[in-house]
Amino acid sequence: MPDLITLPPPPRVPGLGQIADAALFLDFDGTLVEIAPRPDAVVVPEQLPPLLHRLTEGLGGALAVVSGRALAALDHFLPVPIPKAGDHGASLRPDPFAPPLLRDFADVPPEWRAAADMLVARHPGALVEDKAHGFVIHYRLAPGMGEAARGLLAGFVAQNPQAFDLLEARMAWELRPRGASKATAVHALMARAPFTGRTPVFIGDDVTDEEGMEAARSYGGQGWRLDDMFGTPQVLREWLAEAASGR
Numbered sequence: 001m002p003d004l005i006t007l008p009p010p011p012r013v014p015g016l017g018q019i020a021d022a023a024l025f026l027d028f029d030g031t032l033v034e035i036a037p038r039p040d041a042v043v044v045p046e047q048l049p050p051l052l053h054r055l056t057e058g059l060g061g062a063l064a065v066v067s068g069r070a071l072a073a074l075d076h077f078l079p080v081p082i083p084k085a086g087d088h089g090a091s092l093r094p095d096p097f098a099p100p101l102l103r104d105f106a107d108v109p110p111e112w113r114a115a116a117d118m119l120v121a122r123h124p125g126a127l128v129e130d131k132a133h134g135f136v137i138h139y140r141l142a143p144g145m146g147e148a149a150r151g152l153l154a155g156f157v158a159q160n161p162q163a164f165d166l167l168e169a170r171m172a173w174e175l176r177p178r179g180a181s182k183a184t185a186v187h188a189l190m191a192r193a194p195f196t197g198r199t200p201v202f203i204g205d206d207v208t209d210e211e212g213m214e215a216a217r218s219y220g221g222q223g224w225r226l227d228d229m230f231g232t233p234q235v236l237r238e239w240l241a242e243a244a245s246g247r
Ligand SMILES: O=P(O)(O)OC[C@H]1O[C@H](O[C@H]2O[C@H](CO)[C@@H](O)[C@H](O)[C@H]2O)[C@H](O)[C@@H](O)[C@@H]1O
Pocket: 027, 028, 029, 030, 031, 034, 035, 036, 037, 038, 039, 040, 042, 066, 067, 068, 069, 070, 129, 136, 138, 140, 169, 170, 171, 172, 206, 208
């Protein structure tokens, strides 16, 4: 059966035209939802989860949320059965009704995690967010401690550069398992039905999304920066609603 949905051109670049047989890869923070002061404070419009569900069905199942978040956090904010990749590609659940595919990454040494707790305890507002094989130190509410967070995590990565990367995020520094990226998530999904053979379109706002965009382009697809193509998450959500309506 043909797709119910053909992607309309993005509002800021209408000349791109429509895209049929698309596979849609969507970043979460800063793309589907606006940035919030803390990771647990993002506001998900109530129409968004059912909209993503409708879109996924209209694309024959070829839609995935690809995020730096842990899968549990994605499930909390987007409680719909759609393909999801979490932890920057370290955790992948292509079939929403099956257990995630977990790759064999190193675990974070407990003493590193304890040192992060000690650091944030000295900086009110700072916080640690756990991932499957890493963690993030957020300093949006304690802007003066960014350099201390970077220094701590850079020291850990120097101890085991085969297993971990240091990742700069929005007002945050992250310890990411080496070998995980949004590109690996896109490649893993594109190797599976119903993604294989489609034209991937990756939409994101952040440096880590560039890897996913590059992977999408390697299949003849598109990598779209939110700023360039939509401007804001709200405009993206309106475009997704337009796509789902088949107008
Ligand atoms: O790949 P994404 O879905 O874009 O996730 C990237 C990181 O986003 C989250 O942190 C960022 O958003 C928070 C909520 O708006 C904000 O408070 C924080 O300053 C940002 O860095 C999330 O907490 C991370 O786990 C994701 O890796």
